[in-house]
Amino acid sequence: MPRIPAPDSAACLAAAARQQQLTKPAGSLGKLEELAITLAGLQGRDIPLPLKPAITVFAGDHGVCAEGVSAYPPEVTAAMVANFVHGGAAISVLARANQARLEVVDAGVAADLAALPVVHAKVRAGSGNIRREPAMSAKQCAAALEVGRMAARRAIADGASLLIAGDMGIGNTTPSAALICRLTGHRPEAIVGRGTGVGDQALHLKCQVVADALARVGSAPLDGITLLAELGGLEIAAIAGFYLEGAAQGVPLLLDGFISTAAALAAQAIAPDITPWLLASHCSQETGHALALASLGLTPLIDFGLRLGEGSGAALALPLLQQAIALHAGMATFAEAGVAGKSAP
Template sequence: MPRIPAPNLSTRQAAEARQQQLTKPAGSLGKLEQLAVTLAGLQGRDIPLPLSPAITVFAGDHGVCAEGVSAFPPEVTGAMVANFVHGGAAISVLARANQARLEVVDAGVASDLSTLPIVHAKVRAGSGNLRHEAAMTRQQAEAALEVGRDAARRAIADGATLLIAGDMGIGNTTPSAALICRLTGHGVEAIVGRGTGVSDAGLAVKRQVVADALARLAGQTLDGHGVLAELGGLEIAAMAGFYLEGARQGVPLLLDGFISTAAALAAHAIDADIAPWLLASHCSQETGHALALQALGLSPLIDLGFRLGEGSGAAAALPLLQQAIALHAGMATFAEAGVAGKSA
């Protein structure tokens, strides 16, 4: 498989030089300036083009829900997939508001969704209970990665120039926390949070479940594929594949929240060359998200107290990316405006 390319250094440098000449004090637009420069390097253009975003929501169920780690029953996963299709979910609204392509993929939902107009790519009907066994076999993890790669190929073939992966899977903050702990070395207390809002007792159970899953693998040497198979989920693996293929094709990746970042860490464990293609949209309220972003060297654009998932935080940040490009392209330089530049 072709390698993930590096960003274009020369166009990045040209964009940095342009930013110094725009009619404003250097750095006065903060992260929007940095974002425009980053996108120039990723697009290979001194002045990036406006983005055509595609959002793909991957759905899957989790055997670990049997341990009582979620405030909602597993049946909600399938019901929410139907809500996406019918346009009533937050991500459905945000996709429309941002004129973003939206696709929903069943990577491993336990219930039968065959009547819904979605992409049917079920690898298996829910993952295993990672407290006691591997969430997936290595072969199933590979298949789920390919589900995500296929989704990225469809989106890019349809004209996408920015990819967002969303998630739907009751209980999926538990495998995400386990992945983040294993891949970053942070402890359970720092990473495992309340997810959909479990009680204090539920949080204690959830932390013990993750601790038991990590202990099950103690002393084992695992590559990125192995960690994903043991501790991940079908939709999480599909998201990782989506990111890997997007980067391979030179398309920027805008991360969402906790689950999205866990998937990005898994993708990074598989191929570290993905790092420059990752952008952080927001910092979730979920415990450990900030630490997961730090592990990837990412700084979020916004912090609005989101903890929904679905790709909602990334979609909410989309206007900032478009505005960063518009400012970079549309502002006059000091010379064009006949304005004196900084003298000292």
């Protein structure tokens, strides 16, 4: 496992000192100041550079759909992958708006996507039904993690200085909820949500499916990779690998919603040093996302009632990060502007 570096504390201190000298009352830009200081530490520069974002959407299907946990059929996964690469999905639009690199990776879609211009890295054609069997074998989980690592390497080699993972997989809120329950200790009723919009009866069923999956795995201590293999999904494991490699290479990670946060919790279970490299873009409308973020110690930047996935919430938050850096770098200090600073009390 590659070593994950710590953020540069000296750069954080220098950035904090600069914030005190900018032509504004200290703290008046609120979270934007905190963001600038955090990004300074992650970049190792007292004045961080503008971000070059890369968005990678990982796709996979889920055997647990056989239990009736989704409002949409599994075939929608492949159709949406086609929509991504043809430019019609929300994340396609947001990537263009943010001038962000966009890559789509088939980590485990059940359909044959050979005709589509995606990264073909299928580990297997859909995961197992976690209610009744492991999502994948240990070997397949290791392969899915490597799919994510390779995607991070490609993005960073292409100049990315911020990584965003998106997800596509009908049924994937169910394994995500199971992972979050197991990794945070919360009960299914507190975490399981409506996903694609299921009704009350299906929501009750979904809670029971997650409870059954957790009971199948048992309560004995398990490492993060084993939990991913038992309860996760191919795209979820790939996202975890994407995060692990990004942090190991010193690149900040902007989380999206419920699925990406489940992957982040799994990545943290594998390598706890990843935590400082995680930034929370938004709080999803999906039940349990706020609790999952709290478990990571993260505060989301926005709450727009989103539950789309794809990386869309992270893409929406990108301008806030860019503007935090622009303000930190571009504002004059009191000395530069010839403005008197705050008087001593």
